[in-house]
Amino acid sequence: MAEVGNGYNSTGTGLEYDRDKEVKAFDETKRGVKGLADAGVTKIPRFFVEPPEVIAGGWSSRDDEAGARLDIPIIDLGGAGKGGNRREEVARRIGWACETWGFFQVVNHGIEQRVLDGMIEGGRRFHELTDEEKMRFYSRDSKAKVRFNSNFDLYKVQTANWRDTLFLDMAPEPLDPHVMPLACREEAIEYWKNVSALGNTLLELFSEALGLQSTYLQNMGCGEGQALLPHYYPACPEPDLTLGASKHSDPDFFTILLQDHIGGLQVLHQGQWVNVTPVNGALVVNIGDLLQLVSNGRFKSVEHRVTASAVGPRISIACFFISNRSPFRVYGPIKELLSEDNPPIYKDVRLHEFLSHYNAKGLDGRLALDKFKLWY
Numbered sequence: 227m228a229e230v231g232n233g234y235n236s237t238g239t240g241l242e243y244d245r246d247k248e249v250k251a252f253d254e255t256k257r258g259v260k261g262l263a264d265a266g267v268t269k270i271p272r273f274f275v276e277p278p279e280v281i282a283g284g285w286s287s288r289d290d291e292a293g294a295r296l297d298i299p300i301i302d303l304g305g306a307g308k309g310g311n312r313r314e315e316v317a318r319r320i321g322w323a324c325e326t327w328g329f330f331q332v333v334n335h336g337i338e339q340r341v342l343d344g345m346i347e348g349g350r351r352f353h354e355l356t357d358e359e360k361m362r363f364y365s366r367d368s369k370a371k372v373r374f375n376s377n378f379d380l381y382k383v384q385t386a387n388w389r390d391t392l393f394l395d396m397a398p399e400p401l402d403p404h405v406m407p408l409a410c411r412e413e414a415i416e417y418w419k420n421v422s423a424l425g426n427t428l429l430e431l432f433s434e435a436l437g438l439q440s441t442y443l444q445n446m447g448c449g450e451g452q453a454l455l456p457h458y459y460p461a462c463p464e465p466d467l468t469l470g471a472s473k474h475s476d477p478d479f480f481t482i483l484l485q486d487h488i489g490g491l492q493v494l495h496q497g498q499w500v501n502v503t504p505v506n507g508a509l510v511v512n513i514g515d516l517l518q519l520v521s522n523g524r525f526k527s528v529e530h531r532v533t534a535s536a537v538g539p540r541i542s543i544a545c546f547f548i549s550n551r552s553p554f555r556v557y558g559p560i561k562e563l564l565s566e567d568n569p570p571i572y573k574d575v576r577l578h579e580f581l582s583h584y585n586a587k588g589l590d591g592r593l594a595l596d597k598f599k600l601w602y
């Protein structure tokens with residue numbers, strides 16, 4: 227049967243379309259999605275086309291019952307430093323946000339606007355390098371501490387995302403600045419110093435919100451590893467057919483995200499997609515699967531996605547807070563949080579077991595943590 231258009235049902239079994247070959251050819255250009263956008267494609271390749279039901283239902287902000295626009299909580303961190311007059315109140319509010327939304331934005335976080343703007347511009351500069359300069363960093367080797375690619379899970383997933391990413395593994399081993407692209411080196415180092423300090427403050431606040439000693443989560447190594455990911459979402463010629471990032475939850479303890487003014491990030495809240503409206507100067511914080519696991523399900527790792535847009539490029543910088551990657555380190559529900567009324571719902575799991583599960587599946591939107599649930 228002849229294949230029509232670029233519909234999802236064109237699965238690559240037809241004579242005219244060899245999906246694997248097309249995916250490989252795309253990868254081998256080492257130009258990423260930006261290469262397609264720059265070439266002026268008016269139709270996106272079929273392996274980017276999502277089934278319509280995957281895209282449906284989420285283009286606008288959800289309204290609450292009173293008709294007001296619903297958005298994730300915004301938390302003012304002013305006065306929330308150690309000994310600050312708002313510390314307790316802020317810890318409580320963060321605890322509430324982590325239990326109900328798994329996502330919130332922070333303002334008055336102490337990182338200068340200049341540093342935020344510099345990081346966005348650095349990310350832009352990297353992705354807008356000439357193909358030749360950028361290609362030198364193209365790699366799918368997850369051991370490479372600096373790597374650029376499009377769709378880290380390109381060969382594992384059904385449908386690719388309209389996005390390119392630079393990965394910078396900043397910690398626990400310090401990253402040699404000389405291996406970082408000059409286009410964003412200074413900006414990334416400065417932003418990372420600031421964002422890792424904010425990460426430490428958040429870990430203290432998360433600990434306090436859980437009723438634990440301030441240093442509890444830090445002592446568990448929750449923020450020892452940090453990866454900085456400048457993402458680039460080019461303008462898309464057919465934004466209704468694909469996504470910038472598929473529905474997923476983050477396989478880390480938590481993430482701090484800096485986004486530009488374009489928007490497109492959506493959070494799944496009570497079964498509906500809620501837009502995360504860009505707020506100038508704010509940072510988005512979300513709980514990852516490992517914090518859901520160690521908090522025994524109290525903090526929620528919530529699924530999110532990024533829509534594609536005809537307007538772009540959109541730039542965002544994710545900072546993943548992971549552990550020190552010692553493969554045999556075991557994470558499980560924190561004993562102090564457990565009781566007869568709150569028995570463990572997750573198993574203790576070795577980090578390598580946890581991560582290999584994620585590496586095998588890519589961003590596929592399934593609730594990965596369920597695999598580590600205890601059977602009752």
Ligand SMILES: O=C(O)CCC(=O)C(=O)O
Nearest residue numbers: 457476485491532542544
């Ligand atoms: O770009 C965004 O807004 C979200 C990125 C994201 O979800 C991720 O890096 O895990």
Ligand SMILES: [Fe+2]
Nearest residue numbers: 474475476530
């Ligand atoms: Fe994410």
